[in-house]
Amino acid sequence: MRSFLEIYDLSSATSRVLLETERHIEAPNWDPSGKSLLINAEGRLFRVALATPEMVPVETGVAAKLNNDHGISPDGNQIVISSHHEGRGSQIYLLPATGGDPTRISPEAPSWWHGWSPDSKVLAYVAARGEKKVIDVYTLTLGGVESKLTMGEGHCDGPDFSTDGSQIYYNCDRDGHAQIWVMAADGTGQRKLFADEYVNWFPHPSPDGQHLLYLAYPPGTLGHPANLPVALCLSDPQGQNRRRILEFTGGQGSMNVPNWAPDSHAFAYVRYKP
Secondary structure (H helix, E strand, O other): OEEEEEEEEOOOOEEEEEEEEOOOEEEEEEOOOOOEEEEEEOOEEEEEEOOOOOOEEEOOOOOOOEOOOOEEOOOOOEEEEEEOOOOOOOEEEEEEOOOOOOEEOOOOOOEEEEEEOOOOOEEEEEEEEOOOOEEEEEEEEOOOOEEEOOOOOOOEEEEEEOOOOOEEEEEEOOOOOOEEEEEEOOOOOOEEOOOOOOEEEEEEEOOOOOOEEEEEEOOOOOOOOOOEEEEEEEEOOOOOOOEEEEEEEEOOOOOOOOOEOOOOOEEEEEEEEO
16 A cells, blocks of 8 residues: 555645655654654654655654554654553653653553643543453543543543643544544543444544544444545534545544644645555
């Protein structure tokens, strides 16, 4: 499969290819400066500048088995990665924004990062704990202990903070197939935004608070696999006015992490082609 790193512009409703490669790349995350994107490939992290779109390696030290759950803090000072190089399953690490040696912050494995609070102090992630290994949503204040926000009612995934940090969007299949849910940042007031026949994952609110972007799989899809006919959908923050704006081959790797431009004019994604 060839990989296409693309940028969709909201004002013109058009996409442009930033980078095309035979390497399998995943999960674009926009730098707060607006000048570059982070992606992963082959267990490593790369920076792609918009002005000169080439894959430039980011130093991650001993973390050489990254998955596609990474991102830059809103203040631009740190990068968070998820890696399983310690051999105990995915764990979450911090490193300087310029790259460097990773510091593990997740208390247990497996843990997969997904979102930063706007003040860069709280991480939202998913983890499997206990004997049943059900995947739930957790938060961790840097220097603190993790808090469990969902309680094993189903597979919950993809948590991302609202613009003001007061809410967390996520997907969950607790009452059927995966749909988009929202809750307060402390886990209270959990509610489903809408219900349709599609299997919906990875909700990402725009920085200006005007839009919610999510990935829609075909009905009947199990999990979040790669290389399926998927759609990217936009709605308002309350899940209304939903519309499918892009359709392509993708899924896992297309937009697992926050992917909006800092000014909300565009978002990045990856599509694939045989």
